[in-house]
Amino acid sequence: MRITLGMQTSQTLLSLNDQQEQITQISQQIASGVKLSSPSDDPYDWAQAMNLNQGLQEYNSILSGVNFGTGWGQATGSALSQLSNLVSQAQQIAISASSANGTSQSAALASEVNGVLQQAVSLANSQYGDQFIFGGTSTTSAPYSIDDSTGAVTYNGDSNSIHVKTGTSNASGSGSTVVNLTGDDVFSYTSGGNTLNVLQEIWGLGQAIQTGDSAAINSDLTTLNDAYNHINNESAINGATLSELTTQQSAINVMQTNEQSTLSKLQDTDIADATTKLSQAQTAFQAALQVTGMLDNLNLASYLSGTSIG
Amino acid sequence: MAGLTVTLYTALQTLENTQTELQTASNNISNAATTGYSEETAVQTSNPAVHTTSGWLGTGATVSQITSARNQFLEQRLMNSMTDNSQYTSLSTELTSIQSACSDSGSNGISQALGNFFDAWSTLTQNPTGLSEQTGVYSAAKDLASAVQSTYNQLNQIATQIPGQVQDTVNQANQLIDQIAQLNTAIAQSQTPTCQANQLSDERYQAMDSLAKLIPVSFSQDPATGMVTVNTTDASGSLTVVSGGTGTHITTSSTITGGQLGGLLTAQTDLNGYISQLNTFTSTLMSKVNNISEGSEGGNPVPALAVFTGADASSITASTTFLTGPTSSELSSSALAIANLQDNQVTFTDGTIATPEQYLGNIQQTVGNDVQQANNNQSFYNALQTQLQTQQQSVSGVSTDQEMVNVIQDQQVYEEAAKIVQTVSNLMSAVISMVS
Numbered sequence: 030m031r032i033t034l035g036m037q038t039s040q041t042l043l044s045l046n047d048q049q050e051q052i053t054q055i056s057q058q059i060a061s062g063v064k065l066s067s068p069s070d071d072p073y074d075w076a077q078a079m080n081l082n083q084g085l086q087e088y089n090s091i092l093s094g095v096n097f098g099t100g101w102g103q104a105t106g107s108a109l110s111q112l113s114n115l116v117s118q119a120q121q122i123a124i125s126a127s128s129a130n131g132t133s134q135s136a137a138l139a140s141e142v143n144g145v146l147q148q149a150v151s152l153a154n155s156q157y158g159d160q161f162i163f164g165g166t167s168t169t170s171a172p173y174s175i176d177d178s179t180g181a182v183t184y185n186g187d188s189n190s191i192h193v194k195t196g197t198s199n200a201s202g203s204g205s206t207v208v209n210l211t212g213d214d215v216f217s218y219t220s221g222g223n224t225l226n227v228l229q230e231i232w233g234l235g236q237a238i239q240t241g242d243s244a245a246i247n248s249d250l251t252t253l254n255d256a257y258n259h260i261n262n263e264s265a266i267n268g269a270t271l272s273e274l275t276t277q278q279s280a281i282n283v284m285q286t287n288e289q290s291t292l293s294k295l296q297d298t299d300i301a302d303a304t305t306k307l308s309q310a311q312t313a314f315q316a317a318l319q320v321t322g323m324l325d326n327l328n329l330a331s332y333l334s335g336t337s338i339g
Numbered sequence: 340m341a342g343l344t345v346t347l348y349t350a351l352q353t354l355e356n357t358q359t360e361l362q363t364a365s366n367n368i369s370n371a372a373t374t375g376y377s378e379e380t381a382v383q384t385s386n387p388a389v390h391t392t393s394g395w396l397g398t399g400a401t402v403s404q405i406t407s408a409r410n411q412f413l414e415q416r417l418m419n420s421m422t423d424n425s426q427y428t429s430l431s432t433e434l435t436s437i438q439s440a441c442s443d444s445g446s447n448g449i450s451q452a453l454g455n456f457f458d459a460w461s462t463l464t465q466n467p468t469g470l471s472e473q474t475g476v477y478s479a480a481k482d483l484a485s486a487v488q489s490t491y492n493q494l495n496q497i498a499t500q501i502p503g504q505v506q507d508t509v510n511q512a513n514q515l516i517d518q519i520a521q522l523n524t525a526i527a528q529s530q531t532p533t534c535q536a537n538q539l540s541d542e543r544y545q546a547m548d549s550l551a552k553l554i555p556v557s558f559s560q561d562p563a564t565g566m567v568t569v570n571t572t573d574a575s576g577s578l579t580v581v582s583g584g585t586g587t588h589i590t591t592s593s594t595i596t597g598g599q600l601g602g603l604l605t606a607q608t609d610l611n612g613y614i615s616q617l618n619t620f621t622s623t624l625m626s627k628v629n630n631i632s633e634g635s636e637g638g639n640p641v642p643a644l645a646v647f648t649g650a651d652a653s654s655i656t657a658s659t660t661f662l663t664g665p666t667s668s669e670l671s672s673s674a675l676a677i678a679n680l681q682d683n684q685v686t687f688t689d690g691t692i693a694t695p696e697q698y699l700g701n702i703q704q705t706v707g708n709d710v711q712q713a714n715n716n717q718s719f720y721n722a723l724q725t726q727l728q729t730q731q732q733s734v735s736g737v738s739t740d741q742e743m744v745n746v747i748q749d750q751q752v753y754e755e756a757a758k759i760v761q762t763v764s765n766l767m768s769a770v771i772s773m774v775s
Contacts, residue, residue, distance in 0.1 A: 033736025068707025
């Protein structure tokens, strides 16, 4: 093949450019720590990484929902356990009252019941953050009030459930958890075929003690016992929700870790690999430069000028 | 028999020939690095012999013509590779800037805003009437709308620039077409069978190379006149742009599929595709979200309020009052339904079934694939072009070594011819002194 000046330059330029481009690309990957800097680097991996990033973001928001549900559940649980203590306290007062003698003792017991009632009402108006936990979805105003003279209990809440997003929604689940127990769930219960209200029963006990109505006190003992059982049942329901949320939390944590490591494999630079490639490319580039330099002297004119023409 | 005078004139012609050859070599060396130059050769032919008693006697040589080394087949292949190379170079350049205009890694861009939007609704399920949760939803909706609009605007800006570039390319191509036609005329006037217009021809090849970078070019040369006919290809087939001294202009509405012009037109088509995908994404997302907030899916809030207004990516706007009115429980169920949109595949208006995030990922993948393909093609055709250029240079380029050898040869021939002149001169002096 006939070799001319133009050939040498264009060929050298192409290979030098190629090698330099490779070096730039690898050093960029090392400097930034990521091997994907634009979709065209690897379109499929890029889209995968994008979905993973988004999945991780969703997991964070799901975890926030799980944490919220757990906090709410714990607030509910502590309110229920205090409430169950109060009911059991009221039962003991009733037992004392059934054997009470004298108006002064009855009055003392009645005022003790009143104290229990006030605490129970304040538990019924418990808050998590600034939300009332027993008001259904009406969380902004206190759900319970009681008329001290008539014992009429007013419920300002509703019977709606609060669904919080605590998972991904798919064919097997809605992705949400009902975190609340409404006031009706907790404070209404049935005893002997009648629908009763815990607060009203405690108020009733106070009235019975004050009037010394021992028959009423005895029947209150039965209904309060049912109330106690009912509250413990609700507490168990709440406990089940809490344990479900804990399981969900650890599952999400595992998935987060998995996705994080998949993402890292997709987009992070393998430093050892990249450094090796870089030094390889550099060696090749230096060799090419050296050869280019040598070509410059390889022509007849420069040889002849050494020996001087004619 | 031939006399001494004939010998003297033959030597004189040799001296002249050698000077012509030296000048040709000198011209070659001086143009060794000139783009488009092709090596020239002074062709010597023997003079007619004269009949003498001793037989046919040669009378030296003449430089009959100066030819230029061209291989039309190679030139044509080189032009084709230039067309392909510049098509993918311009496509790759356009698509790369489009790619960075809509780049979205999942932790920035639209998909980030979309993720935040769903997060905000998810948080709203925890406290539907909470002020900070509601503010979060409003601002996330606003961010999403502006992220979509800003991507749309960036893409649209590029879309409005491409027609200008197409116009520039067409203008350049038309200038070159005129130039080739003019050179055709000039070559036909100055060329005779023995006297080739090498410089004009070099200039014309250069113009054709430049034209080949803009549009596909195929040419054929008429050996009688030296004129070329230049054709290009569009969707309907072959199209003559230069015939003899007449150039036919191309227009911006042409359907040419190669060269820089073809690259730009392809980029335009691709870009319109991305914009329409973005619009599909936006309008589908808007209708899904609004259907929930307006009550035709999921809950049934009263009053029904749209979250987004507008028609597509260019006009999507977030309403600022969509949480005012519905009850806490209605908001709660809408919020959950909207937050759950991110988990479920929906049918987009173009028929794609995917989650909103997957659809965004799909757009990125499409853009990425197109850029990757253009880049790969570009580096392939660039290498091919270099290879063909090497072949073309092997034929038409100047080899300085060869020129040096020619110069040495010319030098020796010149010295020898001078020796003959000296010898003849001595002989003639001898003859003159004999008769005086």
